[in-house]
Amino acid sequence: MKKVIIDVDTGIDDALALSYAVHSPALEVLGVTTTFGNIAVEEATRNTLQILELLGASQIPVYPGASRPLFRELKEKAKLFHGENGLGNIELDRPQTAAKDVRASSFMIAQAKQHPGEVTIITVGSLTNLAAAIMAEPKLVDLVERVVVMGGAVTVPGNRTPVAEANICAAPEAASLVFQSGIPVTLVGLDVTMQTLLTREHLQAWRELGTHVSRSFADMCEFYMNAYAQVGNVKGCALHDPLAVGVVIDPTFVKATPMHVAVDTSGGPSDARTIGDRRKQPAAAPNVEVCLEVDQERFVTHFLQHVFSRQK
Numbered sequence: 001m002k003k004v005i006i007d008v009d010t011g012i013d014d015a016l017a018l019s020y021a022v023h024s025p026a027l028e029v030l031g032v033t034t035t036f037g038n039i040a041v042e043e044a045t046r047n048t049l050q051i052l053e054l055l056g057a058s059q060i061p062v063y064p065g066a067s068r069p070l071f072r073e074l075k076e077k078a079k080l081f082h083g084e085n086g087l088g089n090i091e092l093d094r095p096q097t098a099a100k101d102v103r104a105s106s107f108m109i110a111q112a113k114q115h116p117g118e119v120t121i122i123t124v125g126s127l128t129n130l131a132a133a134i135m136a137e138p139k140l141v142d143l144v145e146r147v148v149v150m151g152g153a154v155t156v157p158g159n160r161t162p163v164a165e166a167n168i169c170a171a172p173e174a175a176s177l178v179f180q181s182g183i184p185v186t187l188v189g190l191d192v193t194m195q196t197l198l199t200r201e202h203l204q205a206w207r208e209l210g211t212h213v214s215r216s217f218a219d220m221c222e223f224y225m226n227a228y229a230q231v232g233n234v235k236g237c238a239l240h241d242p243l244a245v246g247v248v249i250d251p252t253f254v255k256a257t258p259m260h261v262a263v264d265t266s267g268g269p270s271d272a273r274t275i276g277d278r279r280k281q282p283a284a285a286p287n288v289e290v291c292l293e294v295d296q297e298r299f300v301t302h303f304l305q306h307v308f309s310r311q312k
Contacts, residue, residue, distance in 0.1 A: 002028065015047070041064060134183065163272075259276045261274055
């Protein structure tokens with residue numbers, strides 16, 4: 001089993017990613033860290049506890065993290081896509097467990113030192129917790145096995161701005177620091193995630209399962225799909241964060257290309273853009289593995305098989 005830490009800003013696709021990871025026999029979830037992004041960090045922490053309890057996985061510890069970017073003001077919540085509470089406005093029971101009294105960055109460092117070369121960090125929110133961990137312990141870049149980042153849009157338009165993806169846009173300086181740090185990074189961006197769609201037919205099948213978990217997730221995702229239909233006339237919703245988990249479970253779901261990627265932190269029209277040097281003779285050595293192709297049918301099938309069931 002691969003040891004993972006999942007760093008979330010728990011909105012709807014984060015919840016899907018957590019369920020996928022919890023039910024995967026290929027992963028051992030050491031803990032979940034929370035950050036701002038889709039919602040405030042306090043709400044992300046609450047939602048994470050609620051989702052883990054809903055999944056019967058309350059034994060997985062939760063560690064609160066950054067409440068704001070390193071150098072910027074906090075952006076507005078993503079209420080259109082995730083609702084006021086981050087979970088499509090569905091009501092879940094108040095969490096009976098509590099988050100740990102240890103900072104997210106400290107937990108990342110401690111686990112990497114305890115399991116050198118074995119821990120993969122999956123980030124599906126802003127990169128602020130990981131950036132803070134690297135600043136506090138520069139040796140972290142050599143201690144983790146890999147970082148898999150759901151973020152960026154190297155070859156396609158953005159979703160937060162015309163050129164920038166939401167997770168990078170939430171904290172561009174943090175993303176820039178991580179990419180430049182030397183830590184091994186796989187970037188799972190809009191280049192591939194927008195090709196992985198959950199459909200209304202899938203939601204109907206979840207409702208027909210008849211469990212509290214499947215119905216709750218169907219209700220959440222219906223809200224998410226309605227937002228997609230309103231904004232982009234998309235028939236479904238993208239499995240952004242689950243694909244990042246999927247890449248750890250089975251790297252062959254995607255094809256990745258080594259590339260030098262910089263993050264624009266200028267504050268101008270291209271702010272937060274992930275700029276990949278795709279020239280035959282790039283000016284700098286690759287620092288990121290950028291996912292540019294995805295076997296979407298095989299991934300979506302695997303996701304659907306495991307999201308609510310721990311199968312071999």
